Amino acid sequence: MEQHVQKQPDSPVPFFLWRHLNTVRRLVLLLVFCLLILLPYISLYQNFVAGHAYDLLTPHERRIYDVMEWLTAPIARSDPANNLNMIKGNTWSGTLFGLKLSDPLAVVGQVAAQFKLYWPFLLTALLPVGLTLLLGRFYCGWICPATLLYEINDAVRHRLVRLGILAQGRRMDLRLKYGVLAVGVGLSTALGTVVFSAIYPPLIVGREIQYWVTANGVGAGTTFFLLTLLFDLLVARRGFCRYLCPGGALYALLGRYRLVRIQRLVNRCNDCTLCDKVCPFALRPMRDAFGQECNNCTACMAVCPPRALTFRLRIQDQPDQGPGHQGPAHRRAAVRVTAKGEVA
Amino acid sequence: MERRTFLQQLTATAALVAGAATPYGLARVMTPEALAAPHTHLRPPGALRDDNAFIEACIGCGLCGEVCPVQAIRFYGREGGNKVNTPYINPAKKGCILSGRCMEVCPTNALTATPKREVAMGIAQIDRSACYPWVDRGVCGACANVCPVGKEAITFVFANFYRPVVLKGCVGCGVCVEVCPHPSRPIRIAERSLVQYAPAAIIPESALPPAVNPSAGVTGHGVPAQPEAGETPRPGVVPF
Incomplete structure (x- = not known):
């Protein structure tokens, strides 16, 4: 009699929170976006207070x-002009609790434009470069304020495609x-301006x-930003981030040998290919192909029914491991073997 | 790559580049006079002297404008040509109060921390054919009262009662331009290098260079300066 042999997975269940990281990520994106809206108002308020x-x-x-x-009463207490200075600026350049941070692309563009190294x-x-070396394009998925809008745009696009209004x-x-x-970089040098500041969506949104x-x-x-949204809608899914964003290119290069x-x-x-379908960057988790493009957004982890995706500390992707051991290909193979009377 | 795919990608890229050019490049091509316009605005305090060096150093983050206590700092749009997204101050609209916040927050060397009295944004010049005390139409002194630098920058000379004169200490912040009650804005900010001034001496009329700030530089005779696009005219100030 034909018995249904199926290997029990011998790898441990991935940490349960990782299925929810995508939700956490969206909340982080929302937080960054809300901060970008709040910060100018906070600055205005501080100036009003300072000016009596x-x-x-x-x-x-x-x-x-x-x-x-x-809104700021609990933090500002009695002195808003001095107590609300912990976060200033935007994702291109700003101050976070006294620490000045800049986008690596800003540094690259500025060095290219003025041909001078200004160490401060x-x-x-x-810090951003260090984190990118460890985490890859995490900025694109976790911080970039434009990503939030692009993802909303992508959700709209997904529905329009399903209705047959837009083409794949x-x-x-x-x-x-x-x-x-x-x-x-070449144009920055030639024109003497940081041209990225005109075309870089996260900066555009914040500014x-x-x-x-x-x-x-x-x-x-x-x-310009609305045009990139149109490009994503009409030409390619998340097209600007994947094919055109100079910041994404820089982060991908830095994160080529990322650790996480x-x-x-x-x-x-189980070979369900949901991860391939959901990946906003159209990578192939089913083929173990993440590469330098993966921004650790964990959308694939969130949808994976058998929880077959996890984080590992390695500097390179695994080579293609072939079909999943819980998948139909393996099941058929197991059935064929048992039909011959051998132990699977 | 197949030729068909390649052509499709080429078309898409060309469409995007053309689209990207619409907000920036094409607008400049269509309005060439905007490019030819002279340097009409001041840079924020502590800015690199050479404007090209300033444009190279500025990354367009907008922090200076965010922290400016009086929102004097504005940013060039596409009409600014290669100055797009770099900061400027239009003293006719809002002068700089030299709070120094912009210099503190600037991440690059575009705005370098400079002591208040060493800032060199320009130098104020008073049109004596319009200024009320100079044409004996009353006593004013608004400019001297409001100057953030003080007596080293603008003062009244003895025997010229309430007639303001600009001295060597003027840093060109432009607050006097903003507060001057005369509708033609007889004070203008000129480029420092062009002015021949003597310490504590009255600048002779002959030494006045062409105005750096034309909107503020209309000479006297009670002709109101044209407000900028989108600017609501100031409420009328009654001369006294």
Whole structure:
């Protein structure tokens, strides 16, 4: 009689929280985005307080003052002008609890533009670079304020595709973005301006919010950002991040030999290919192909039914491990073997 | 790669590049006069003297504008050409109060920490054919009262009662331009290198260079300066 032999997975269950990291990640993205909206208002409020200006404010400014006073009361206590300085700026460059941080792309662009090494500025990128060496493109998945908008855009796109309104996106060459990075560096040198600051979505998002709140309104950056959203909708899924973003290119290069990687436990995998479908960057977890593009967003971990994906500390991906041991291919093989009367 | 795929990708990339050019490049091509416009605004205090060096050093993070206590710092849009996203101060709208916050937060060497009195944004010049005390239309002194530097920058000379004169200590912050009650804004900020000044001496009329800030530099005769696009005209100030 044919018996259904199935190997029990001998690898341990991955840590239970890792299934929920994707939710945590979305919350982090939301937090960063909300902070980017709040910070300019906090700065405004601090300036109003420092200027003892409440009686001189317009009704609109007075509303900002009141709301911010209410929001920041627990942190600001009695001295908002000095107690609210812990976070300033945006993801391109800013201060986090007294530590100045900058995007490595800002440093690359600025060095290319002015051909001078200004050490205090170079050092601000030290921590991001170090983290990227360990974690790869984590900035793209976990911090970048544009990613939140791109993911919302992607969800809309997914529904439109299912309704048949939009076509499936096309695949392009992932190496295009390294070209964009190289051309950007070259143009920065040639023109003497940091051209990335005009086309880098996370900076555009942060800065346009700030322009909207504290300066002279949104500008060309918004138009550019909307165009990238259109590109994602009409041309390729998450196309800007995957094919064109110069920051993504830099982070991918830095994270080529990152230490923290998602890996497939072939013993637990059942070949359902959900991870391949859900990956926003169209990587192939089923083929153990993460490469330097993976930004550890853990979307694949969240959907994997047999919990076959886990984090490992390695500097390279495993070579393709073949079909999962819980999958139909293995099941068929097991059935064939038992039909011959041998022990599977 | 197949030719078909390659052509498709080429088309997509070309479309994106063209799209990217729309907010930046094409707008500049279509409005060439914007490129030819002279340097009309001041850089924030502590900015590198050479404007090209400043543009090279500035990464366009916008921190200086965020922390500016009076929101004097604005940013060039695409009309600024290669100055896009770099900060400027338009003293006709809002002058710098020399709080030094922007210099503190600037991550690069674009704005370097400079003591208040060594800031060199420019130097103020007073149009004596418009300034109320200079044309004997009253007593004012708003500029001298508000100057964040003080008596070394702008003062009244003896026997010229309430007639302000700019001295060597002026750093060009532009607060006087902002507060001047005359509708034609008779004070303008000129480039420092162009001005021949003597310490504690009145700058002769003949030494006045062309205005750096045309919107503030209209000479006298009660002609109101044109407000910037989007700027609400100031409430009328009654001369006294």
